[in-house]
Amino acid sequence: xxxxxxxxxxxxxxxxxxxxxxxxxxxxxxxxxxxxxxxxxxxxxxxxxxxxxxxxxxxxxxxxxxxxxxxxxxxxxxxxxxxxxxxxxxxxxxxxxxxxxxxxxxxxxxxxxxxxxxxxxxxxxxxxxxxxxxxxxxxxxxxxxxxxxxxxxxxxxxxxxxxxxxxxxxxxxxxxxxxxxxxxxxxxxxxxxxxxxxxxxxxxxxxxxxxxxxxxxxxxxxxxxxxxxxxxxxxxxxxxxxxxxxxxxxxxxxxxxxxxxxxxxxxxxxxxxxxxxxxxxxxxxx
Numbered sequence: 364x365x366x367x368x369x370x371x372x373x374x375x376x377x378x379x380x381x382x383x384x385x386x387x388x389x390x391x392x393x394x395x396x397x398x399x400x401x402x403x404x405x406x407x408x409x410x411x412x413x414x415x416x417x418x419x420x421x422x423x424x425x426x427x428x429x430x431x432x433x434x435x436x437x438x439x440x441x442x443x444x445x446x447x448x449x450x451x452x453x454x455x456x457x458x459x460x461x462x463x464x465x466x467x468x469x470x471x472x473x474x475x476x477x478x479x480x481x482x483x484x485x486x487x488x489x490x491x492x493x494x495x496x497x498x499x500x501x502x503x504x505x506x507x508x509x510x511x512x513x514x515x516x517x518x519x520x521x522x523x524x525x526x527x528x529x530x531x532x533x534x535x536x537x538x539x540x541x542x543x544x545x546x547x548x549x550x551x552x553x554x555x556x557x558x559x560x561x562x563x564x565x566x567x568x569x570x571x572x573x574x575x576x577x578x579x580x581x582x583x584x585x586x587x588x589x590x591x592x593x594x595x596x597x598x599x600x601x602x603x604x605x606x607x608x609x610x611x612x613x614x615x616x617x618x619x620x621x622x623x624x625x626x627x628x629x630x631x632x633x634x635x636x637x638x639x640x641x642x643x644x645x646x647x648x649x
Contacts, residue, residue, distance in 0.1 A: 374405055381610040388645045392603045399609040404574050410620055411569035415561045422558055430551035438544050445536040456525035458488050458506050492520045581608045597649050611641045
């Protein structure tokens with residue numbers, strides 16, 4: 364346990380120095396590249412672990428206790444949720460209905476799925492995606508796409524695959540519910556499994572893929588920045604320059620996480636601009 368504690372303390376020591384002490388980067392060049400790779404992996408692991416813990420706590424506090432109630436409610440009320448007589452046809456990705464449009468589906472409001480909106484789902488095959496705000500609906504189905512609200516002030520458009528051909532009516536819905544209902548008793552154990560896996564497994568998977576993408580990005584960045592290093596007449600090998608960018612990317616990574624958590628879209632290339640300026644300050648130490 365003490366060994367683990369010391370490693371964690373060492374990581375945070377490296378993290379703080381990577382963020383605040385430019386002279387420290389001279390020490391980094393004396394370390395093996397594997398040291399920096401381990402640092403980057405643990406940084407992404409820690410970020411993913413925090414996200415997983417927040418997710419697990421939210422599910423445990425708000426969803427898990429209500430799982431039996433949700434299972435019982437869905438089993439008894441699910442068949443009454445589909446709008447009577449509604450038939451939705453999708454042919455070659457184009458939606459048509461047998462009802463007068465716009466058609467509002469509000470049977471799901473009892474689940475509080477769309478607080479702050481007048482409607483949960485609206486179907487209007489003559490509407491444009493921007494009409495989602497006019498209808499004050501959480502989701503909108505147009506003739507060829509599904510539109511959903513994002514962050515209360517924007518919306519996301521998901522085009523319907525042009526190869527999609529199906530008909531949705533009460534019979535189709537009832538058959539689907541009949542197939543799902545027997546499995547609802549496993550909802551609570553399934554949620555527990557998701558919580559456990561999100562904490563034990565997901566941080567490793569997320570860190571692995573994040574590190575892979577970040578490594579590819581930093582290689583490209585280092586190739587470009589290496590030209591500037593030559594112009595500045597600094598004697599730094601490409602390998603060591605790449606190693607320095609790993610630690611210098613700490614600030615853009617953490618800043619990106621904070622901005623995303625606040626629900627703000629990070630401006631394009633802002634992270635690269637920050638990394639570029641940071642690296643210029645680092646190189647000046649050599």
